[in-house]
Amino acid sequence: MASGHHEKHCPSCASRRPSRPSIAAFSAAGSLAICGATPSSTPPKTEHPNLPVSEARPIHCRASAPSSIGVNRTTPFALSAVDSPEFETKAAQNRALGNTTATPLQPVRLNILTLGGNVVVQSVFASSDHVLAVKEAVNTAKRWPIWQQCLTFQGDMLEDTSTLGELNLPMEGATLEIVMKQGLSVEVIALAKQVLQDGENAISFISSNDISQVRQMIRPPSLCVVSCLAVLQLCAGTLESIDVNQNGSPRNPDWAAVKKMLSKPNFLKQLKQIPSAIEQGTLKVERIKACRKVVQDGHLCPVAVAKDSLTCCGLTRWIFSMSLYYDNVKQIMEQAGLGDGVTFSELTSQPVAR
Numbered sequence: 001m002a003s004g005h006h007e008k009h010c011p012s013c014a015s016r017r018p019s020r021p022s023i024a025a026f027s028a029a030g031s032l033a034i035c036g037a038t039p040s041s042t043p044p045k046t047e048h049p050n051l052p053v054s055e056a057r058p059i060h061c062r063a064s065a066p067s068s069i070g071v072n073r074t075t076p077f078a079l080s081a082v083d084s085p086e087f088e089t090k091a092a093q094n095r096a097l098g099n100t101t102a103t104p105l106q107p108v109r110l111n112i113l114t115l116g117g118n119v120v121v122q123s124v125f126a127s128s129d130h131v132l133a134v135k136e137a138v139n140t141a142k143r144w145p146i147w148q149q150c151l152t153f154q155g156d157m158l159e160d161t162s163t164l165g166e167l168n169l170p171m172e173g174a175t176l177e178i179v180m181k182q183g184l185s186v187e188v189i190a191l192a193k194q195v196l197q198d199g200e201n202a203i204s205f206i207s208s209n210d211i212s213q214v215r216q217m218i219r220p221p222s223l224c225v226v227s228c229l230a231v232l233q234l235c236a237g238t239l240e241s242i243d244v245n246q247n248g249s250p251r252n253p254d255w256a257a258v259k260k261m262l263s264k265p266n267f268l269k270q271l272k273q274i275p276s277a278i279e280q281g282t283l284k285v286e287r288i289k290a291c292r293k294v295v296q297d298g299h300l301c302p303v304a305v306a307k308d309s310l311t312c313c314g315l316t317r318w319i320f321s322m323s324l325y326y327d328n329v330k331q332i333m334e335q336a337g338l339g340d341g342v343t344f345s346e347l348t349s350q351p352v353a354r
Helices: 003-009 024-029 085-096 131-142 186-202 208-215 222-235 255-262 267-271 273-280 285-297 302-306 310-335 344-349
Strands: 107-114 119-126 149-153 174-181
Touching: 107 131, 119 131, 131 149, 186 310, 208 255, 208 267, 208 310, 222 255, 222 267, 222 285, 222 302, 222 310, 267 273, 273 310, 273 344, 285 310, 302 310, 310 344
Parallel strands: 107 174
Antiparallel strands: 107 119, 149 174
16 A cells, blocks of 8 residues: 555554645635646556656745744755665665655655646655745746645645655655646736836936925925925835834934935935835835825825925825835735735746646
């Protein structure tokens, strides 16, 4: 009887397997697009006798993984092919000792298949590697985004932070099946990009001389002060010209701090860093809230601001666009079911697997 089959049906072995969330919950919600047809519990042994070993191999774990995972650890056996002398020697030694499952730092051969039985990756991993390393190997081989991949073993969905050794995989080889989350529509991402473009257009006509004129105002109109203070709150922690407290808020939210912010020759260029900070998740929600509070308390309106200063009107329109872009990015990430480990830039940098 195959080791995987034995462990699945034997109560004593099943009790030693770590519990994992069932993939049925994902399928019931309709959030997964199944790649292929009827699941195959074992890798095909005769249908593909001459399949080449994939050149994909595990790489470093992502920096977003918890430190306890061993972020910078590489796979000891990543460069070994499935029929390498190192693998066969280890396998022979363990057969002689009666071992049937892989133990930490020992190689294990993995076959990654779609539910229809199509081979995605065949490679050798160490039992100490994490499931995330397997997803990275799939990404290297197929360019399928990591955030879309869900790996399962015997019907159970695997956590990225689990090591292969915790899964009680058979040392001689195991089959993991892959299903893909539904990708975001092109229209949704295009809408967010349009909001970003509106923000860039709002300040495209502003020159350094325009900013200098605002900074030299002795008695600036109240709405101009409000718009500049909103920019100050939004950009605190991103623009180096803004002095901040330990919590990231502006140290002195007043006109003097605004004048210092506007005095930098590259002020307009620095504003273009804000969308990237939103996409990378480095712009804190506190900055958005503080900016919106200034806008709300000051009853800021682009049309009204334009009566006092077209430059401040452009800054006001930019503020509104950045605030909306933040909401769009957040909504897209939530709809994709992504956590803090994946950024909007990564989400949109690779083509979605269909």
